[in-house]
Amino acid sequence: MPAIDFWYEFASTYSYPTAMRIERLAAEQGVTLRWRPFLLGPIFKAFGWNDSPFNIFEAKGRYMWRDLARVCEGDGLALKLPPVRFPQNGLKAARLALAGEKDGWTPAFTRAVFAANYAEQKDISEDATLAAILGGLGVEAEAALAAAASPEVKEALKAQTAEAQARGLFGAPSFTVGDTRACELFWGNDRLEAALAWAKRV
């Protein structure tokens, strides 16, 4: 069965519209989806960036916010700008997304965190925000937060980020089709359709 990996970072703006539409599109195309949260920070550091490129390069940032508004409008998606902070620290949310894999709440949790960040002006680095999201999904928040802080999950996120880097990722959202060593890489919300088409043709 055709499959793609969806690589996202909770601080990434364009990962928001992707997270909200990818499950529907993948299902329509009969493509299996793997949700893969990772961190862009270590990858940007290798570029010499200690902040989002949208903050470092002002003209790019100004454009991105306007373009994101158009994209969200086109998708009928709520967007409330500016967010609480940009970029927000998505470390804890990424660990939770990994911790949720075995019980299957990663996709719903991911969508709720993106909505909290970009549609609800909430601070996604705060336990209170994350616990409320988990509660809304019927997940026992205290246990999930404890699992997310375990050495296993911390290591798993490091490994996932290292794998992203090994696959040549340099931004989010990204999509890969195939194995680490010979995967086909697609970057950007606007490449989702192409990635799904590629998965079906492989």
Place this chain on the structure above:
Amino acid sequence: MPAIDFWYEFASTYSYPTAMRIERLAAEQGVTLRWRPFLLGPIFKAFGWNDSPFNIFEAKGRYMWRDLARVCEGDGLALKLPPVRFPQNGLKAARLALAGEKDGWTPAFTRAVFAANYAEQKDISEDATLAAILGGLGVEAEAALAAAASPEVKEALKAQTAEAQARGLFGAPSFTVGDTRACELFWGNDRLEAALAWAKRV
């Protein structure tokens, strides 16, 4: 009548597929098209870049060449990699494109220069390459090259680049709808359809 400005730089890779399809798409949508060559160099310098970001950031460059190949394949467009040099110096070609406006050969000249760069592995900074292109279009090459070297055309390209910067451009291809002070900006070959739709709705 709805109208868009098409901003391009001869060194820009994604400007190539755009140059090859924009006239057809604009005509289909009933949108008037203005071809606006400019230089990215001064804009990149303001970012602290003395080279193409695709050379500075290796992972981005590796991805871009692969993605460009997919895009060109999808459009049925020839692509021969690597080009003679990347980025090539498009200064003289940009001046010629401006000089061609009054006689109407700018679009055909632009397409031929992009094909020379990305499909024919030619050096577009050389007079011989440019003269052959002009000859193929039935343009008197010597006179055109002289016009392109005139102070008027040199100043016109500087003014065009300054206007691009004033409009918030930071890459190519870009599309703008509306006046300098309040224009709607779109960046990237993959935003062409959105720019045309915007022009029709204004």
